[in-house]
Amino acid sequence: MDVEFGLLGPVAAWGADGPDLPLGAPRHREVLGRLLVAHGRVVAVDRLVADLWEDGAPAGAVGAVRTFVAALRRALEPGRAPRRPSRLLVTDGPGYALRTERGAVDAWRFEDIAARAADAPPRAAVALWDEALACWRGPVLADFPGAAWAGAERARLEALRLDAVERHADALLATGAARAAVAALRAHVAAHPGREDGWVLLATALDRAGRHGEALTTLNRARAALAEAEPGTNAGTGTAAAGRGALARAEARLTGGAGDRAIEPAGIADGVWDRATAAWGRSVPARSQARLHATAGLLRDLAVTGADGLREAHRHRRDLVAAAESTGDTELAARIIGSYDVPAVWTRADDPDDAGELVRAAARAAARLGPDGPPALRTRLLSVVAVESRGDAAADTAPAGAAGPPVVEPWRQRAERAAEESVRLARRLGDPGLLAFALNGAYMQSFGRCGSAGRRDGIGGELTRLAVDHQLPGHEVLGRIVRLQALAGLGELTAADAEAEEIDRLAHRNERPLAGVFTTWYRALRTCETDGWRAARPLYANALAETADCGMPGLAQGAAVLVALVPVMRGDANTPVDPDEFGHLDAGPYRPWLDPLLLAASGAVGQAREALATVPRPPHDLLQEALWCVLARTAASVGHLPVLRRARGELAAARGEFVAGSGLVSFGPVARHLSEAEAALGA
Structure with missing residues (x-):
C-alpha cells in the first residue's frame, strides 16, 4: 500500500514514508472523499457534479471535476509517468473510481479490526478495540460536515464507533479492568446521553470498581438523561422506555436482586485487612525487628500494585535500608536489603542516585558477612547489586566517550561478576525463588x-x-x-x-x-x-x-x-x-x-x-x-x-x-x- 487514505477525520492521504500528501483545495478533497465513500464503485461524472454543487452546478462544472481528478492523480502518484494510466484513481466508463486495498483506508481498516474484536476473547478484544478506535482522528469527513452525499456513511460509521466504545468497555469489564473503563464511559455518556447501554456499562464499571453508591446515583442520572433525550416517547414504548427497562435490570442486579455483586469478596477482604492491621499496631512493639521485616514485605508487595504503589515503595525503600543498617545488626540489614526481590524489567533506573546507594548498601552488607556468611543471604545481596546496577546506575566515574575505543569499566565488571556468582549460588542452593531473583540480575547484566x-x-x-x-x-x-x-x-x-x-x-x-x-x-x-x-x-x-x-x-x-x-x-x-x-x-x-x-x-x-x-x-x-x-x-x-x-x-x-x-x-x-x-x- 503506497498510499493510505483517511475518512475518520478530515479527508487525507499519506505516502508510504508517512507525510501528508498535498491534496489541494477543498474541492479536490471533496472529490476524494466522495470516491472513498463509494467503496471502490464507479461514481459517474454527472453524479459528482450534482453532489459537489448541491444548489446547482455552474457552467463548466464537468471540466472542473476533470481538473480536480487530474490534480488528485498527480498528488497521489507523483512518480507516475506522463500518459500512463493511474492505478489508484481510475477512469471507468462514465466516471471515476478509487481502487485500493481495504487496509489502506482508515474507515475500512476500522471495520475489519472491529469485526475481529467482536469474535475475540476479552483480553485480546481489549487490544483490538484499542487498535480500532485509534483509527479515528475526528468526526467522519470532518471538513465536509454538511455534505448530503456523506450523510448516510457518516451516520453508519458513527454508529459503529459508538458501538465500539461500548464493546471496548464491556471487554475491559470482562477482564476485570473496571477502573480503566470508568473514565472512557463517563466521556461517552456525557457526549451521547441517549445511549442506555453506555449508562448501564458505566454503572456496572463503577460498582465493580468498589463505588457502589456512585453506581446507583449514575442509574438515577441515566433515567433523567434518557427521558430528556426522548421527551416525546410514551411510557411503554420507544428508546426511553427500553433504556428504563435496561436500567431497572441493572439496578436489580446491583442491589442484590439478581446475582452476586463482584465487589463483595473484596469488601470482606478489606474488613479483614482493617482488623488485622489494627491488631498488629496494638501487638507489635515500636522499633522492633518484626516491624522492619513486615515493612520490607509490605513494600515488596506494594511495588507491584500499580503506579502509586510503585512510587511509594521506591520512596520508602531507601529509608528502610538506612533504618536496618542503623541497628548495627549485619544479618538483619542484609535480610532487609535482599528482601526486595520485585521483578525488574526496564534497564534504565527510575532514580540512578537511589539505585547507586542501594548497590553500595548491598556491597557493604556482603563485605561484612564475608564469603563464609549465609549463602542464601549472600545470593540475595549479589542479586541486588546486579539488578540495581542496571544501565549506568552504579557508575562511579563518567562513562567513556563514543569516539574512542571500548573501555573496561570497573563498575560494570563488579556488577557482571555479582550476577554470575548469584546465579551460581542460587543453582547450588536449589531455591527456585532465589534463582528467579538471580536470573533477574543476570538479565540486567x-x-x-x-x-x-x-x-x-x-x-x-x-x-x-x-x-x-x-x-x-x-x-x-x-x-x-x-x-x-x-x-x-x-x-x-x-x-x-x-x-x-x-x-x-x-x-x-x-x-x-x-x-x-x-x-x-x-x-x-x-x-x-x-x-x-x-x-x-x-x-x-x-x-x-x-x-x-x-x-x-x-x-x-x-x-x-x-x-x-x-x-x-x-x-x-x-x-x-x-x-x-x-x-x-x-x-x-x-x-x-x-x-x-x-x-x-x-x-x-x-x-x-x-x-x-x-x-x-x-x-x-x-x-x-x-x-x-x-x-x-x-x-x-x-x-x-x-x-x-x-x-x-x-x-x-x-x-x-x-x-x-x-x-x-x-x-x-x-x-x-x-x-x-x-x-x-x-x-
Whole structure:
C-alpha cells in the first residue's frame, strides 16, 4: 500500500514514508472523499457534479471535476509517468473510481479490526478495540460536515464507533479492568446521553470498581438523561422506555436482586485487612525487628500494585535500608536489603542516585558477612547489586566517550561478576525463588555488548519455565516480558504476539497492572512493523499517555523523543530530520545522543562534530543498539569518522537482529544501518 487514505477525520492521504500528501483545495478533497465513500464503485461524472454543487452546478462544472481528478492523480502518484494510466484513481466508463486495498483506508481498516474484536476473547478484544478506535482522528469527513452525499456513511460509521466504545468497555469489564473503563464511559455518556447501554456499562464499571453508591446515583442520572433525550416517547414504548427497562435490570442486579455483586469478596477482604492491621499496631512493639521485616514485605508487595504503589515503595525503600543498617545488626540489614526481590524489567533506573546507594548498601552488607556468611543471604545481596546496577546506575566515574575505543569499566565488571556468582549460588542452593531473583540480575547484566537478544531470550525462557514449575507468577510475567523484548529484537513477531497475550492474561489474573504498559508499547511496535508508521502513530500516542503516569520515570522520561525518531530512523540515510518536530519534546536522558543529530539537521555541522567528539557511549541497556544507530547516522552526515567506526564496530555483533530489542520502538534491521555506515566509511 503506497498510499493510505483517511475518512475518520478530515479527508487525507499519506505516502508510504508517512507525510501528508498535498491534496489541494477543498474541492479536490471533496472529490476524494466522495470516491472513498463509494467503496471502490464507479461514481459517474454527472453524479459528482450534482453532489459537489448541491444548489446547482455552474457552467463548466464537468471540466472542473476533470481538473480536480487530474490534480488528485498527480498528488497521489507523483512518480507516475506522463500518459500512463493511474492505478489508484481510475477512469471507468462514465466516471471515476478509487481502487485500493481495504487496509489502506482508515474507515475500512476500522471495520475489519472491529469485526475481529467482536469474535475475540476479552483480553485480546481489549487490544483490538484499542487498535480500532485509534483509527479515528475526528468526526467522519470532518471538513465536509454538511455534505448530503456523506450523510448516510457518516451516520453508519458513527454508529459503529459508538458501538465500539461500548464493546471496548464491556471487554475491559470482562477482564476485570473496571477502573480503566470508568473514565472512557463517563466521556461517552456525557457526549451521547441517549445511549442506555453506555449508562448501564458505566454503572456496572463503577460498582465493580468498589463505588457502589456512585453506581446507583449514575442509574438515577441515566433515567433523567434518557427521558430528556426522548421527551416525546410514551411510557411503554420507544428508546426511553427500553433504556428504563435496561436500567431497572441493572439496578436489580446491583442491589442484590439478581446475582452476586463482584465487589463483595473484596469488601470482606478489606474488613479483614482493617482488623488485622489494627491488631498488629496494638501487638507489635515500636522499633522492633518484626516491624522492619513486615515493612520490607509490605513494600515488596506494594511495588507491584500499580503506579502509586510503585512510587511509594521506591520512596520508602531507601529509608528502610538506612533504618536496618542503623541497628548495627549485619544479618538483619542484609535480610532487609535482599528482601526486595520485585521483578525488574526496564534497564534504565527510575532514580540512578537511589539505585547507586542501594548497590553500595548491598556491597557493604556482603563485605561484612564475608564469603563464609549465609549463602542464601549472600545470593540475595549479589542479586541486588546486579539488578540495581542496571544501565549506568552504579557508575562511579563518567562513562567513556563514543569516539574512542571500548573501555573496561570497573563498575560494570563488579556488577557482571555479582550476577554470575548469584546465579551460581542460587543453582547450588536449589531455591527456585532465589534463582528467579538471580536470573533477574543476570538479565540486567546481559547488555555488555550489542546483539544480545538471543542470550536474553534464553534467560527469559529459563525464568518462565522456573516460574511456571514453582508457581512464581510475578517472575513468570517478568520472564515473558524479557522474551517479548528479545523476540522483537530477533524479528520473531508471531512468537512475541503469543507472549504478549499470555502477559496480559497473567497480569489480569495476578493483579500486575504495570505489565500492560509493556504490551501496549509492543503492539505499537508490531503495528509499525506490519502496517507502517502511519498506522502505528495513534497507538504510540496511547502508549505515551499510558506511560506518563505509570510510576516508572526511567521508562517514561524521553519516551516521546524515541517515538519521534521512529519515522526518521526507519527511513534511509537521506530521510530529512526536522528539528522543529523535536523542539517541544523533553529528551530527558536521551539528550546527549539527540543533540548532535538535531545540530547536523539544522546545518550546524561544526557544532555537531564538536558534540560527537565528547558524546558518551550509549548505556548498556535495552536501547543501546537504537542509540548507536542514531550516532552512526549523525556521524555519517557530518563525516565524523571516529564515532562512525565505533558505532559500526558496536553494531556489527547485532547484524542479524532488528533495532527493536527494547520492545518499545523499532528502527528496522540493524543490517540496514550497518550498510549505511559502511557506505559512508567507504565514501
